[in-house]
Amino acid sequence: MVASHLPDAVQGPGRVDVVLNVNGATHVVRIEPRVSLLDCLRDHMNLTGAKKGCNQGACGACTVWVDKRRVVACLTLAIACEGREITTIEGMADNGSLHPMQKAFLTEDAFQCGYCTPGQIMSAVALLAEGHAGSDAEIGEWMSGNICRCAAYPNIRTAIRDVRDGVGGVRGATG
Amino acid sequence: MRPVSYSRVSDVATAIATVAADPTSAYLAGGTTKIDMLRIYAEPSQRLVDINDLPIDHIEVQPDGAVRVGGLARMNDVALAPVVLDRFPMLSEALLLGASAQLRNMASMGGNMLQRVRCSYFRDAEASCNKREPGTGCSAIAGVNRGHAVLGASPHCIATHPSDAAVALVALDAMIHVQNSGGHHAIAIDDFFLLPGDTPEREHPLNHGDLITAIEVPALPAARNSLYLKVRDRESYEFALASAACALTVTDGVVAEVRLALGGVATKPWRARKAEQVLHGAPATRETFARAAQAELADAVPQTMNGFKIELVQRTMIRALETLTARGAAA
Numbered sequence: 001m002v003a004s005h006l007p008d009a010v011q012g013p014g015r016v017d018v019v020l021n022v023n024g025a026t027h028v029v030r031i032e033p034r035v036s037l038l039d040c041l042r043d044h045m046n047l048t049g050a051k052k053g054c055n056q057g058a059c060g061a062c063t064v065w066v067d068k069r070r071v072v073a074c075l076t077l078a079i080a081c082e083g084r085e086i087t088t089i090e091g092m093a094d095n096g097s098l099h100p101m102q103k104a105f106l107t108e109d110a111f112q113c114g115y116c117t118p119g120q121i122m123s124a125v126a127l128l129a130e131g132h133a134g135s136d137a138e139i140g141e142w143m144s145g146n147i148c149r150c151a152a153y154p155n156i157r158t159a160i161r162d163v164r165d166g167v168g169g170v171r172g173a174t175g
Numbered sequence: 176m177r178p179v180s181y182s183r184v185s186d187v188a189t190a191i192a193t194v195a196a197d198p199t200s201a202y203l204a205g206g207t208t209k210i211d212m213l214r215i216y217a218e219p220s221q222r223l224v225d226i227n228d229l230p231i232d233h234i235e236v237q238p239d240g241a242v243r244v245g246g247l248a249r250m251n252d253v254a255l256a257p258v259v260l261d262r263f264p265m266l267s268e269a270l271l272l273g274a275s276a277q278l279r280n281m282a283s284m285g286g287n288m289l290q291r292v293r294c295s296y297f298r299d300a301e302a303s304c305n306k307r308e309p310g311t312g313c314s315a316i317a318g319v320n321r322g323h324a325v326l327g328a329s330p331h332c333i334a335t336h337p338s339d340a341a342v343a344l345v346a347l348d349a350m351i352h353v354q355n356s357g358g359h360h361a362i363a364i365d366d367f368f369l370l371p372g373d374t375p376e377r378e379h380p381l382n383h384g385d386l387i388t389a390i391e392v393p394a395l396p397a398a399r400n401s402l403y404l405k406v407r408d409r410e411s412y413e414f415a416l417a418s419a420a421c422a423l424t425v426t427d428g429v430v431a432e433v434r435l436a437l438g439g440v441a442t443k444p445w446r447a448r449k450a451e452q453v454l455h456g457a458p459a460t461r462e463t464f465a466r467a468a469q470a471e472l473a474d475a476v477p478q479t480m481n482g483f484k485i486e487l488v489q490r491t492m493i494r495a496l497e498t499l500t501a502r503g504a505a506a
Contacts, residue, residue, distance in 0.1 A: 010222060013178035033181035035224070036210070056211055057278060069280045075210045079181050080203065080225050123276065126277070132276075136287025142410035 018079050022047065023091030033079045038062045039043035040078035041088060049089035049118040049121065053147070060146035066086045070126040072145075089118035092125070100166065101125050104159035112150035120146045124160050133164045176214040183225040187354060187388065192224050194385030196268035198271075202226050204247060205281035205399050207323075208273075208290045216300045217291075217307060232389050232438065234258065234282075240394030246285030246387040250340065251276065253284060255424075264394060265401035265420045269343040269438075272405045275412050285387030287340050287369065288351065289379065293414055294323065294334035305331045306375040313375075321480040322414070326441035326472070328377045332375030333478060334442060335414075336368065341444040343403055343420040344390065351383065352389040361391070368443035397432040398422040400503050404495045405438070406487060415439030417488035423499035425459040435495075437471070441487045447471045461493065467473065468492040 012033035020027050022045065029044040038055075041047040041064070053061035055074045062073040065087040092099040101121050104110070111117045123146045127133050132142035139157050148156065178397040181203075184190040194200045200222040203209055212218040218451035232247040234256045238262055242262065244253050254270035274282065274469070282290075296302040296314035303312040315323055315333050323333040350361045367379050381387075401422035405414040418438035424431045433454045453467035475485045 010180045010182050012180040013220070024319050032178060034176045034213070056214065057207055060275065060277060063277055070277050071281050072207075072277045073381045075207050075278075077179075077181070077203070077210065077223075080183070080206070082183075099248065119251075123486065127276070131275075141411050145277045 010074075013080070016056075016079070019082055019085070020045075020078065020086060022086045023039055023088060029078070031078060033077060035078050036074050037064065037066075037076040037078045037081055037086070038073035041073060041086075044078075047088055047090050050122075051118060053116065055120075059116070059119075060123060061116050063121060063122040063146060065126065066132045068083055068126075068129075069075040070123055087122075089122060092121065100127065100163050101128075101159065104162040104166075108159040108162060110155040110159040111148075111152050116146060116148045116150075120148065120156055124156070124163075128159065133160055136161075176211075177216065177218070177220040179213065179220060179241060179307055180222045181225065182222070183228060185388065187229055187231065188388060190224060190385055191354060191384055193224050195387075197222055198383060200224055203282040204286045204409060205249070205278075207278050207282045208286060212291060212298075213275070215298055217298055222338065224385070231346050237391070242392045243352075244284050244390045244392070247283045248290070250274065250279035250282050250284065250287060251341075253278070261399070263343070263395075263398050263401065264350075265346065265398065265403045265422060266340065266343040266392065268403035268465060269339040269405075269420060271417075273339040274404060281415060282301060284340070284390055287338055288390070289381075290337055292334035292374045293337045295319070297334060301436055306334060306378075308372070309374070316501045319480065321479040322416070323475055323478055323481050324440060324442045325475040325484050326437070326445055327370050328442055328476060328478075329373065329375065330369045330475060331373060332442065334371070335373075335439060336441065336443050337414055338444060339370065339403065339418060339438055340455045342418060342436045342438035344392065345400060345444040345446050346401075346420040346422065346434040347504035348434075349393070349394050350391040351387060353408045354388045355382065355385045359388070364390075364444075389390050395434070397424065397434065400424060400499055400506070401434070402495060402499060404491055407439075417484055417497040418446055419488070419491045421492070421495040421499055423496060423503065424501055425503050426483050428458055430454045430457055430459050430463070433496075435467075435471075435492065437488055440475075440484050447482060447492070449473070454496075459496075460465070461497065464493045464496040467496075 051061035053059035057075045064073045203223040203225045231245040233245045254267045287401040302314045324335045349364045351367045406420040415438045420436045422434040437445040450467035450471040
């Protein structure tokens, strides 16, 4: 897990080169160590799928995966992700074909304004891989870190059930 | 956010030496408290030493039946470990009823013990707060204090301790294992959390550079019949208004063994020793449970907005005890 090139030497507080693996591609960005993974993705890599809602770990709009585990990117430092594998909503489609969960969100109208949707989908796919989608109550509990102020919750649960009960719905994430 | 500098370390000795050598440095584990505090300017700029690669994230059963949880084990991983689910359901439940799935994937057990209070005045750098800036006064006492403590408060601080997991660990008499450049020592968890008293800025006995390497939960057969009951304003992803971690064994209608600790109502994870004393050897009835709950809250001090907690936490204790009594009888 430890990238061998990483020195114990202090980096920053000024800008330093940070090498990140996002959706299978290597990116080099020049950022201060205080830059969050969320700001790095949005402002330095033009990956604006992850959204900034609260910026304090309360809303889940910035949910991405680090080493296949769902986390909030706003409370994660980008520099701390060197040597780790980052997955965002932009990495969910497969050769232009939407992920089954993305299709299910469209089919079931599982959003209104759409702002929380990338985070909802990153959590929903991880949720199935974790095995926490057994009942509606379990889905609700394990999706509670993703707030939807349009309250599309019933349709989000339906979309998750669709993929859970469908064929080949889960790719990528593990618990 | 405050500027920070950063380094990553891969072994415990280097981590400790690095932080110990620099008073402006701090460990960075899951970051769910640390990054938040830096972003809201509630902590000064720091040199962050990333310890996420340290090999102290295991969950191991000891020869004597204790379970040793690494300081960097993540909340979700501990909660879902079969040995924890089986032997200490109250700890698993307390962990899973805290935060969100994403935060539980990030937050470490050591960090959970060291998380900062959720008092909004502590987190508002413009407000007076004796915990953040000793001597400036407590804004909560004359302010919005619905969520604050009714047990263990002082005229200097009434902030509630936010951890759920720590409540279960206090009931279980866990030991906090600490390493520093001088060696290793263990602290009984009830001594780890300090009452605010005249020094609310001091929340635990750790010194700069001390690292929580493990939390050890001693074997307790009674804990197989245990639960964590959490009452809050919404059903999920919310801090406790009142909670109870409880383990209970009833033999021939009498309380043979009981552990009880409270969350959401006190300035530290609160071991309900007065209630335990009433319960030991007494008939396992609602009357006993109510008397025990009343004894524990006898010294409670309400603030302007949180008096309801005194009744609420008693009901929470009674329901936890009744639930476990019924479960034990059915088993």
